[in-house]
Amino acid sequence: MAELIGKQYLDPEVLNQIRHLEVTARNVVEGFISGLHKSPYKGFSVEFAQHREYVPGDDLRYLDWKAYGKSDKYYIKEYEEETNFRALIALDTSESMRYQSGTHMSKLEYGRYMAASLAYLIQKQSDAAGLALFDEKLYDFIQPASSHAVLMRMLASLYNHPPQKKTNIGEVLKDVAQRAGRRSLVIVISDLFDSLEHLRVGLEHLHARKHDVLVFNVMDEQELNFTFDRLTQFKGMEGYPQLLVDPRSLREAYLEEVANFTAEARRHCLRNHTDFYQVNSKEPLAIVLQSYLARRTGAR
DSSP, rough: HHHHHHGGGSSHHHHHHHTTTTOOSSBBTTTBBOOOOOOSSSOSSOEEEEEEEEEESSSSGGBHHHHHHHHSSSSSEGGGOOOSOEEEEEEOGGGEEEEEOTTTTOOOHHHHHHHHHHHHHOOOOOOOEEEEESSEEEEEEEEEOOOHHHHEEEEHHHHOOOOOOOOOHHHHHHHHHHOOOOOEEEEHHHHHHHOHHHHHHHHHHHHOOOOOEEEEEEOOOHHHHHOOOEEEEEETTTTTEEEEEEEEHHHHHHHHEEEEEEEHHHHHHTTTTTTEEEEESSOOOOOOOOOHHHHHHHTO
16 A cells, blocks of 8 residues: 555656656766666676565566575576666655745655656666665665566655654765665765764765765755744754744844855765755756756766
8 A cells, every 4th residue: 555655756747857868877887887778688698796685576587596595585686787777865854854834845755756756767767776764874775676666665665754853964874885785876865954074974985985976955945045034933853942033133144054054065075076966845846857867967
């Protein structure tokens, strides 16, 4: 049932508008020039790459019966031809992602639609997509695969987890760097509400393991522009207290702080060869993905 409900995150309008674009890595991924794919046809004549655990829906032709005999577990053989490109989507589900203003969807809902659309697009081009959900820690991890069954698992996982706890992005990205295994495109979707020093440490771990990384910094319209014009009580998230303030007296200082935060996050990304793209959650997702993916493809 959860799998069926999770399909809501595959917005047909979004998918229709981005169907001609490819998600590509600019750097070399496992010895191949990024964006260049071998033949999509799979067979036993290609070079063996690795094992991964079997999930329902996988092609039974690639079960490794010798591995089953030794471990009593089912493993799938993956080949270089079908593992040329792997993407792991890491979505922040901490409490601050719950924020929304006006009629716009929350940052978390926006992130869920973005994660689902990217996973679908990656699999559509016969590549492997995986998912990592996190707050203070990485609590759900689905290894990249190209099967429809894995996509359904990802959608169900996106639906099942409510936002809670704080963010510890440094420890999370270190964990992702270790679990991802082979070089991959790691797509981070987060408001980055954590120490930027933590972000720097996490990005350095990913870069050290040769992963290609991009960060979608998802922010709400009010977080970016702070257009409140009357006495307002702000409810604290992630352990912060409530505050009753006159926002007009704070607007200039607030916007300066946001600008400094964004600039520092961008610098950390640049130093670690990471793409940084700030997203306003009021913007149509299809336009955001079209703009970014077209720019990334053109920069190859």
